[in-house]
Amino acid sequence: MTGTRLSRRNLVRGAGALIVSFRLAGSAKPAAAQSIWADPNVQIESNPELDSWIRIAEDNHVTLFTGKVELGTGILTALSQIVADELYVDFDQLTIVSGDTDIVPDQGGTTATATIGVAAVATRAAAATARQTLLDLGAGSLGADSSDLEIAGGVIQVKGDASRKVTYGELVGGTLFERAVDASAPLKDPGEYTIVGQSIPRIDIPEKVTAASGDYMENARVPGMLFARTLRAPSYGATLTSYDETVADQPGIVAVLPFRSPGDERLARVEALNVMPGDFIAVVAEEENQAIRAIARLQETAVWEPGEGLPTTDAGLYDWMLENAQPIDNLTEDFQEPLETRLAQYEANREAATSIVEATYRGPYLCYGAISSAWSLADVSEDSARIWTASQGPFTAREMVAQALGFASPDQVQVFGGSSSGLYGRRDATDQEVDVEAAIISQAVGAPVRLQWTREQDFVWAQSRPPQIVKLEAVLDDANSINGVRAQIYTATRGTYAPLCAKGMEESPYLLGPTPIEGHDAGPLLRTGYMRNVFSGYNVFSMESFMDELAAATGTDPAQFRLDHLDDQRAIDVINAATERAGWEPHQGPSGRGMGLSFALYIRTNLDGPTVTYMCYVAEVDVARDTGEVRVRKLTCAIDPGLVINPDGVKNQVEGGAIQATSWALREKVTFDNQIITSRDWVTYPILTFPETPEVDVVVITRPDQPAKGIGEPVTVPVSSAIANAIFDATGARVRETPFTPERVLAAMEEAPLVATPVS
Amino acid sequence: MAEVTLKVNGEERQVTADPGDFLLYVLRNELELNGPKFGCGLTQCGACTVLVEGNPARACMTPISAVEGKEILTLEGLGTIDEPDPLQQAFIDEQAAQCGYCLNGIIMTAKALLDQNPNPADEDIRAALAGNLCRCGTHTRIIRAIRRAAEGKVTA
Numbered sequence: 001m002t003g004t005r006l007s008r009r010n011l012v013r014g015a016g017a018l019i020v021s022f023r024l025a026g027s028a029k030p031a032a033a034q035s036i037w038a039d040p041n042v043q044i045e046s047n048p049e050l051d052s053w054i055r056i057a058e059d060n061h062v063t064l065f066t067g068k069v070e071l072g073t074g075i076l077t078a079l080s081q082i083v084a085d086e087l088y089v090d091f092d093q094l095t096i097v098s099g100d101t102d103i104v105p106d107q108g109g110t111t112a113t114a115t116i117g118v119a120a121v122a123t124r125a126a127a128a129t130a131r132q133t134l135l136d137l138g139a140g141s142l143g144a145d146s147s148d149l150e151i152a153g154g155v156i157q158v159k160g161d162a163s164r165k166v167t168y169g170e171l172v173g174g175t176l177f178e179r180a181v182d183a184s185a186p187l188k189d190p191g192e193y194t195i196v197g198q199s200i201p202r203i204d205i206p207e208k209v210t211a212a213s214g215d216y217m218e219n220a221r222v223p224g225m226l227f228a229r230t231l232r233a234p235s236y237g238a239t240l241t242s243y244d245e246t247v248a249d250q251p252g253i254v255a256v257l258p259f260r261s262p263g264d265e266r267l268a269r270v271e272a273l274n275v276m277p278g279d280f281i282a283v284v285a286e287e288e289n290q291a292i293r294a295i296a297r298l299q300e301t302a303v304w305e306p307g308e309g310l311p312t313t314d315a316g317l318y319d320w321m322l323e324n325a326q327p328i329d330n331l332t333e334d335f336q337e338p339l340e341t342r343l344a345q346y347e348a349n350r351e352a353a354t355s356i357v358e359a360t361y362r363g364p365y366l367c368y369g370a371i372s373s374a375w376s377l378a379d380v381s382e383d384s385a386r387i388w389t390a391s392q393g394p395f396t397a398r399e400m401v402a403q404a405l406g407f408a409s410p411d412q413v414q415v416f417g418g419s420s421s422g423l424y425g426r427r428d429a430t431d432q433e434v435d436v437e438a439a440i441i442s443q444a445v446g447a448p449v450r451l452q453w454t455r456e457q458d459f460v461w462a463q464s465r466p467p468q469i470v471k472l473e474a475v476l477d478d479a480n481s482i483n484g485v486r487a488q489i490y491t492a493t494r495g496t497y498a499p500l501c502a503k504g505m506e507e508s509p510y511l512l513g514p515t516p517i518e519g520h521d522a523g524p525l526l527r528t529g530y531m532r533n534v535f536s537g538y539n540v541f542s543m544e545s546f547m548d549e550l551a552a553a554t555g556t557d558p559a560q561f562r563l564d565h566l567d568d569q570r571a572i573d574v575i576n577a578a579t580e581r582a583g584w585e586p587h588q589g590p591s592g593r594g595m596g597l598s599f600a601l602y603i604r605t606n607l608d609g610p611t612v613t614y615m616c617y618v619a620e621v622d623v624a625r626d627t628g629e630v631r632v633r634k635l636t637c638a639i640d641p642g643l644v645i646n647p648d649g650v651k652n653q654v655e656g657g658a659i660q661a662t663s664w665a666l667r668e669k670v671t672f673d674n675q676i677i678t679s680r681d682w683v684t685y686p687i688l689t690f691p692e693t694p695e696v697d698v699v700v701i702t703r704p705d706q707p708a709k710g711i712g713e714p715v716t717v718p719v720s721s722a723i724a725n726a727i728f729d730a731t732g733a734r735v736r737e738t739p740f741t742p743e744r745v746l747a748a749m750e751e752a753p754l755v756a757t758p759v760s
Numbered sequence: 761m762a763e764v765t766l767k768v769n770g771e772e773r774q775v776t777a778d779p780g781d782f783l784l785y786v787l788r789n790e791l792e793l794n795g796p797k798f799g800c801g802l803t804q805c806g807a808c809t810v811l812v813e814g815n816p817a818r819a820c821m822t823p824i825s826a827v828e829g830k831e832i833l834t835l836e837g838l839g840t841i842d843e844p845d846p847l848q849q850a851f852i853d854e855q856a857a858q859c860g861y862c863l864n865g866i867i868m869t870a871k872a873l874l875d876q877n878p879n880p881a882d883e884d885i886r887a888a889l890a891g892n893l894c895r896c897g898t899h900t901r902i903i904r905a906i907r908r909a910a911e912g913k914v915t916a
Contacts, residue, residue: 072859072896201855208860209851209867211795211834212841216861219794227789251761251778288789289781371799371807371861371895422859422896455800648855652901656858659897682804682893690889693899 037108040121041183047105050177053126054083058173060154062087062094066123067107068115069099069392070204070419073712074649075115077202081645082120085195086127086188088151099417101398109393111428111530113710116645120708128185130177137171190643190704197702199648204419217418220377220388226254227288228441228451229295231281232461235675237307240279244301247283252290255445257282266440270404282441284449309675310525318362318469321490325520328499345514349475349484357553358473361542362737365670366465367685368531372421373458376438379448380405385413389435390420390427397432404436405443424532431463431529456680463529464670466493468501470542475513480554482565484513489539490520493528504535508543509601510565526670526677533713536602544598544721545736548728557586558597558725570640574616575599577638577699582618590732594621596725602714613714614640617658619722623730628746632662632694632723639698639715642706650711655696657715663688665720665738764824769837779825784808786824787834795835795864806892809865810834816869835864838871847871850909858896866892870906879910
């Protein structure tokens with residue numbers, strides 16, 4: 001068992017007393033903040049000193065610093081593997097340090113599947129620079145040409161002469177490299193990897209299953225820490241009129257703090273950050289139980305002036321989206337041809353079509369459902385602050401907290417991030433509201449405060465994944481080939497989210513002919529955020545369901561129909577691998593076996609070094625014909641993410657993504673009335689439970705000749721469509737809206753099956 | 761507020777608390793135990809589970825008056841990182857974690873299950889964990905880990 005642990009004790013042991021805030025204050029370029037997560041070169045330019053990334057102690061122990069945090073995907077283990085291999089040290093010789101904004105390089109948030117595909121490129125460049133530096137130093141020390149040297153375990157030796165050797169620690173231990181990271185430093189040949197490609201056990205699991213001290217950020221405590229809870233409005237936009245002020249006299253209550261807008265300068269600063277949805281009352285107490293009791297009393301007595309609420313309920317959501325949709329003008333600016341060109345080509349093909357098939361798909365708002373409700377521990381003094389948090393973006397939290405506190409510089413704030421509950425986007429991007437709240441509460445009482453959001457607040461006041469409507473129309477020629485697909489996408493979100501939701505449609509590798517894609521946004525209804533695979537999920541659900549409908553309409557086997565429209569060998573390989581493993585039998589129309597297939601190529605577009613991960617899922621389902629209840633028996637996945645860093649880590653992520661996405665597909669939908677979200681706990685927002693969990697079988701395809709790419713988001717993408725297609729295969733019924741509730745499946749079984757519309 | 765004696769992991773611990781105080785916050789904030797986690801505070805997710813007299817209990821809404829004088833076992837009471845309990849070791853052997861935040865409750869619930877039924881079928885394991893939520897989707901590995909522990913096939 002590997003025993004590298006992420007604790008202060010090991011940090012000190014690993015690299016000695018030299019680790020004191022090496023990252024130079026202000027060295028990160030603010031202009032880079034927008035793209036730093038997406039571009040390894042920006043990460044290097046923003047953190048040019050090699051000493052910010054890698055340190056070597058006199059005992060030959062290596063410490064690696066990363067701006068990424070462990071959310072349960074195993075990235076700290078994977079990054080450690082990459083660097084240990086690149087540096088020619090043993091895996092146990094390396095300790096990784098994560099998340100403390102005073103000592104780690106800013107690599108952007110842990111987001112968008114950009115650790116292995118993007119951040120690791122920068123991290124590996126640092127390791128390669130360090131190795132090259134050490135090799136040069138070793139050559140000088142040993143009086144040999146560097147080409148005559150070999151390295152193992154951090155010991156440089158003259159080839160064939162074991163008496164002439166020197167360790168990394170002897171060369172640089174306890175000192176600084178004092179040189180810049182070279183983005184073009186020569187890299188180890190992937191054929192020589194000995195640690196990359198191995199299923200090294202995760203470094204963080206032993207402490208997590210034994211509650212060892214460093215296991216979660218949630219365990220952060222500071223002396224004199226007080227406990228805060230908040231009461232929020234019963235409807236969106238409601239303002240606080242009055243409350244029982246005698247609550248302040250309850251035992252242990254330190255402060256009762258109303259935050260009201262307008263007029264409250266603190267709230268105005270915070271609202272300018274677009275993170276704080278309205279008035280609230282904070283209670284600060286000596287003990288958490290006292291704060292809970294005080295909030296219960298306030299809930300009974302607070303009087304609110306109702307706000308605007310919401311313009312529709314969840315029952316009217318899709319109609320509201322269609323009624324309020326506005327075209328997204330900048331959608332196609334990155335596409336190869338203008339929309340008009342594609343539309344003209346599509347219309348010409350449509351005129352000549354043998355048949356035309358159309359279908360409309362829908363997916364609702366979803367909740368992240370992180371098991372740990374949001375919390376933050378803030379210790380704010382007059383001109384500095386420390387924040388312990390489970391944020392995906394400690395550096396973003398640092399900037400936003402500094403702004404909220406009215407500080408001149410983010411360097412006045414130190415954020416400690418680290419291992420936490422899975423977040424799935426919940427604490428991504430600007431979604432640092434809980435840190436901001438904890439900071440302004442701590443500032444108000446002049447003491448360290450741990451703020452805990454309730455489960456209900458995490459449902460009602462956090463962001464949701466935006467909903468989507470996707471209308472698809474395909475032109476088929478007389479050879480049953482697709483000769484054009486028109487996509488019209490509708491969402492209800494804000495800012496950059498909407499065009500990105502629509503751009504996700506552009507990822508298809510199928511040979512489809514002209515593909516005009518039109519995006520429409522109805523604007524914000526609920527607050528929306530970047531939940532896992534937000535840009536691909538509903539598009540792939542729609543497109544892969546549609547491919548299945550087209551296969552049925554043309555009397556073609558669903559797997560063969562896809563292969564007929566692909567020329568990308570990696571795509572073909574994952575489909576063949578998944579169908580072979582699952583025991584797929586070619587068939588035309590519903591086979592009754594309840595097996596459905598879905599493919600996806602996941603690409604993050606417009607980035608330097610895009611993530612390119614290929615997947616194919618086969619779902620097996622049972623459908624109860626009397627009740628419409630769907631049980632997913634098994635999911636088989638073949639995945640090709642390029643070079644695989646840790647095969648068991650990939651399997652673990654696929655298993656998890658498959659099960660989480662099954663939960664979305666079968667169970668999940670955020671409900672709301674005209675006032676507020678009504679999904680407010682695990683009863684009103686049920687997720688998949690142990691008795692319902694499918695078996696998951698995974699085929700991992702590694703391609704050492706391809707760059708390593710991430711998998712966290714991709715593995716969830718083609719699951720709902722595989723299940724929908726399996727429901728069709730079991731029953732002949734087509735469900736085009738998630739979740740696949742018994743009522744919806746029963747209704748689909750009543751409908752006539754989709755038939756290609758002959759051209760009149 | 762009163763002095764209350766809790767028996768936690770075989771030791772008597774004095775705390776100052778109100779009889780209505782929920783056990784979870786006393787364990788986490790006063791005794792500084794990290795095993796039981798805050799998840800929902802509503803007894804719905806299971807992250808806070810401890811064993812009281814060998815039975816799983818949701819610490820987030822258990823008043824300490826209900827557990828005074830009773831044997832409380834937390835994850836820390838099973839084993840340590842250097843000497844994990846076989847059940848904990850089985851989770852390491854199976855790499856049965858993603859974020860792992862739910863595992864406190866799952867391991868404690870599985871501990872109670874195995875104490876009462878040393879050879880559970882997979883269906884028994886699934887049923888025992890029906891009230892424990894895992895959001896990352898580690899279910900299949902968790903089931904394998906518990907089966908491995910039951911079969912005694914853990915790394916020595």
